[in-house]
Amino acid sequence: MSNILLTKTPFLIRGWRIARISLHVLIGLTLATLVLPVANRNVRTAIIQWWCRRLLRCFNITLTISGALPGKDTHGVLFVANHISWVDIHAINSLLPVRFVAKLEVRNWPVFGYLVRKSGTIFINRTRQRDAARVVQIASNALKLRDNLCVFPEGTTTEGTQVLPFKSSLIQAAIDANTIVIPVAIRYAQPDGSLNLAAAYAGETTMVESMLAFIHMRSPTVHLHFCHPILAREMSRQALAELAHAEITQVLSPISPSNQQAPSLQTPDQEAVA
Template identity: 40%
Template sequence: MKSSATTSVATRCGRVLRLLGHLAVGVFIIATRYSRLAQAERAVVTRRWAQHALKILGVSIKVQGINPGFYPPNTLLVANHVSWLDIIALNSCTVSRFVAKREIRDWPLIGWLAYVAGTLFIDRGNRRDASRVNQILAEAMQNGGCMAVFPEATTSDGSGLLPFKASLFEAALLAGGTVQPVSLRYQRPDGSLLLEAAYIDEISLLQSMGKVLSVPEIEVEICYGKPLKAGDAGLDNRFLLAEAARAEVARGLRLALEAPAAAASQATSETGA
């Protein structure tokens, strides 16, 4: 049964103040020494920062499946997209560099933080930009990186799963890497779906943060699906990889999908990254 309990004004204000302080710490680290750290050291710092941010927000993590490691090499992590919290939740377990829409680069402070932390920005209105990003992704993966994308290309309320855009799965094929499907489900302690976490429709980031701050306890179930080796039989093109990854994410969300579409059909109907 859905709970109607909300946090007090004092609790929300306390969370905001602590979160601002924690954000200031992150800005200081990135501005002063983050670029000088080795990748493994960056991963440790990022995971610790993410874990503490979730603690401030009253968010706990429940892991299902086998975590591939806190920074698995030559890996493309793909997940469903629900909230701005997704990146923090994922980084608290498996640290990745993310691909984000170009508009985020222009966000005050957050855009700069994302850029300095290694986020790649893609112009989703330009299909040709996917080729550029794929080359960068593949090179980073071959150099031992763990990269992450949200192939739905937008957020949902978490109750379903949108079609996956196949474009950026090409990077895994170019790198000869592994695609790691991950399912994200926001729920209350009793297991019921938590819609307040969804960053959807026309609400602003501040409005979305207000909704999250109003919830006493949030549980994020992170389910790691079966790793998919790009190039293996049945996974030798980006459309088959996207289809297999979506099936794994749906399984983690306990959703039933429609019958898989043929790869050729997907190729002709795909409209973006």
């Protein structure tokens, strides 16, 4: 809680953010219900990217990037990332057209659960071991059809202080599709470069509590580092998972203000402007 209080926004700013977020979510629900089901791939991609970029602005979240950012013509790639918050999904989607593989519980997230369902998310029931084979087949077919996918192989969110061991089952999809894997290291930082633990959607934190935490922060920042591509066909899925884990861990550790600075892709939104 102290992490939040140190960066707490004034009451009027919080109210303004809530109003903007509420309106933007209503727009998203309308688009997801009426437009996405009938839109072609290019239109769907443009709508989802616009909506995610705008959502970050509504929360006044600054997105910074480093590393080898894939171009807009990137297709059929499996992105593998550590997982800290629901913001991870929107940050990645604001940059690239990506479908996510998410745990079944995400379907029940308030509002966002509906939106991710409509955006083409593939859900996996992690309580059933056999469900992984079904999802790998779906993911492999999607990659062959040139969809970009992203998985969070830790299987859960963390506070960002460590990267849990990667489960390798879903990474098999990249091998089956004979494509490449790009590890993505995600980090939420304070202005001084230290970890922003309040950004984590982990433990007993609810979605509403997590959203309110971001609303209370003056200028939250999410940083994405894109590691170099890995050819999936040259490795076993376990070796691939271990290499992706090592690449991400190397980027995130050691954590210090001096080695975690990155150029800003988006600047904090001017909150006096709609």
